[in-house]
Amino acid sequence: MTASSGDALLEPKLVGDISGRFYVPAYQRGYRWGEMEVGRLLSDIWESLDQPYYLQPVVVKRHGDEWELVDGQQRLTTLYLIFQFMKSEGLQNSGADYTLRYETRPGSAAYLEQPDPALSQSNIDFFHIHHAYECIRAWFAAHGNRRQYAANKFHAALYEQVRVIWYEAAEDLDAATLFTRLNVGRIPLTDAELVKALLLSRRRGDSGTTDRALETAAQWDVIERDLRDPELWAFITGKAPEDPTHISLLLDTIAGGPTGRDRPLFHTFETLRERIAAEPQEFWNEVVDLHSLVLGWYEDRNLFHKIGFLVAEGGSLRSLIGLAKGKSKSAFDAELDSLIRDRLKLSEAELRELTYEQKTRTNRALLLMNVETVRRRTHSSERYSFREHAAGRWSLEHIHAQNAERLNSVEQWAQWLRLHRKALETLDGVDQAKRQGVLDRLDQALTGEVITESEFRTCERQVTELLNAGNETGDGAVDSIANLALLDGGDNSALSNSVFAVKRAAILARDRDGSYIPVCTRNAFLKYYSPADEHQMHFWSANDREHYMQEIIRVLGGYLSIDQETAA
Known part of the structure; x- marks a missing residue:
């Protein structure tokens, strides 16, 4: 495949196969890599021996019998110095098969051939080139009597494993503009950008027209826009929308391979490259079909909630696509139920025993309760x-x-007292004389110069006794799942350690905002699960906890496993 007007050429190229004459245009600054960048390049190549390794793209444009080096100067210059060092030290017989010259710094090309320390202070370019050369010397020297062995292995890797993504820009593209756009990150050469460039290049050749390429480009933009919907993106990834391109999720899924930090650089592009070049229409059809599948799941309320929960709990889009393959909608739905059941992994007895200390399992159960509560509203x-x-x-x-033991600063004590004073002001159904006495005690503490811990603990005890009147809390009840709910956390320790009446007011205020x-x-703090004749709004009683617990069991019932004792 060759580049033509309006097209770009993309291909992997082994470092040892890079050849020709390159020039660095005037719009670029000189060589500036330091010890950290040079050392990282050497170490990354060394650690990748015997397996493919990709460097960042090298962007070039044909300029007569030379290549204009639009992007990649720092990498190609450092690789040239590595070749030159191994040749000069007699570690290898030959250097790089390419040359570099600089449009506005003619002396730098000669200095690359022999970085003379005596001239290193002559100008800023010489200084950085010489410093990089000495970093290379130190790296090889660190191998001691195995220096020759390291040079042989390193040299072989440059010809067998280490590649760049060779990006040959279209002939009619202004190189200076491209350089500016690349370096402000507006068109980063990610896997998705490389796949798009290659795909459109191949599609321009379909049937001798450009119509297919224009159609594909328009479809690409529609898919990217759809996936940028924050709700849809979170549904299929479990993440906030931070990635530069979102269609990359579909491309990565089709390519397969490792995920996260274990995924090699440009793995998706390299995996899909030959397929795109051979069958661009077939490849693009798969992308479009995958996009349609995701949208179908998103638009189905039932599947949306089940899949969304599984993804939020660590499930992957790739595994769910594999699960759905070849299955009817009802069979897929049943498989999702089974996955949720396996993920929850609780019997009714085990659900009742969940506590604050079992944060992961308790959090998962409450998340599923919220998701299922919404999903079950079939007419909503x-x-x-x-x-x-x-x-x-x-x-x-x-x-x-139950108490505020975790509060240990004057600021936290004062905030706790202010929050609870506000709750006491509107409290009905308690001894009003006792309430006024507690209010007076709080005012005295809050208007004093400094609140002491002793004074705070006395106020705390009187407040909690008043707000807990008639509320018997047994051992373990405070940390039981029946006394827990999901809330977007923060650093408000005073609120976290508050009694029901204070939290209820705060949560309703957040809801209004x-x-x-x-x-x-929301339902728990509105006493939605308790019968109306049992309502009192200043504490969370044992009856309230039991009604709440019964609702958790009812909603999650279809996903609970059979108790061993019940089964026996």
């Missing part, structure tokens, strides 16, 4: 917001905190 268009879930710092919140409150958290 409401959806659980996986976008809010991905963006938040969700934590287990005690619906009713538009903060996202999970449906079951």
Whole structure:
């Protein structure tokens, strides 16, 4: 494949196969890599021996019998110095098969051939070139009597494993503009950008027209726009939308291979390159079909909630696509139920025993309760917001905190007292004389110069006794799942350690202000699960906890495993 007007050539190229004459144009600064960059390049290549390794792209444009080096000067210059060092030291017989010259710094090309320390202070370019050369010398010297062995292995790797993505820009593209765009990150050469450039280049050749390329480019933009919907992106990734390109998720899924930090640089492009070159239409059809599948899942409320939960809990799009392959909708739905059941992995007895200390399992159970509560509303268009879930710092919140032992600063004590004073002002159904006495005690503490711990603990005890009147809290009840809810956390320790009445007021205020409150958290603080004749709004009673627990069991019932004792 060769480049023509309007096209770009993309291909992997072994470093040892780079040849020709390169010139660095005036719009670029000189060589500036230091010890860190040079050392990282050497170490990364050395650590990748015996396996493919990709460097960042080298962007060039044909200029007569030379290559204009649009991007990649620092890498090619450093590689040239490595070749030159091994040749000069007699470690290898030959140097690089390419040359470099500089449009505005003619002396630098000669200095690359022999970085003379006596001339290193002559100008800034010589200084950096000489410093890089000495870094290379030190790296090889660190191998001691195995220096020759290291040179042989390193040299072989440059001809067998280490590649650059060779990006030959279209002839009619202004190189200076391309350089500026690359270096401000507006068109980063990610896997997705490389796949797009190659795909459009091949599609321009279809049937001798440009129509297919224009159609593909338009479809690409539609898919990228769809995937940039924050709710859809969070639904299929469990993450907030931070990636530069979102269509890369589909491309990575098709390419397969390692994920996360274990994924090699440009793995997707290299895996898909030959297929795109051979069958661009067939490849693009798969991308379009995968996009349609994801949109179909997203638009189906039932699948949206089940898949969204599994992804939020660490499931991958790739595994779910594999699970759905060849199955009817009902069979796929049943498989999702099985996956959720396996992920929850709880019997009713085990669910009842979950506590604050078992944060991961308790958090998972409460998340599923919220998701399922929304999903089950079959005549509603409401959806659980996986976008809010991905963006938040969700934590287990005690619906009713028994005490404020974790508060240990004057600022926290004062805030706690102010919050509870506000709750006491509107409290009905308690001894009013006792309430006024506690209010007076709080005012005295808050208007004093400094609140002492002794004074705070006395106020705390009187407040909690008044707000807990008639509320018997047994051992372990405070940390039980029946006293826990999901809430977007923060650093407000005073609120976290507050009693029910204070938290209820704060959560309702957040709800009025538009903060996202999970449906079951809101319901708990509204006493939605308790019968109307049992309502009292200043504490979370044992009856409230049991009604809440029964609702958790009811909602999660279809995903609970059979108790061993019950089965026996």
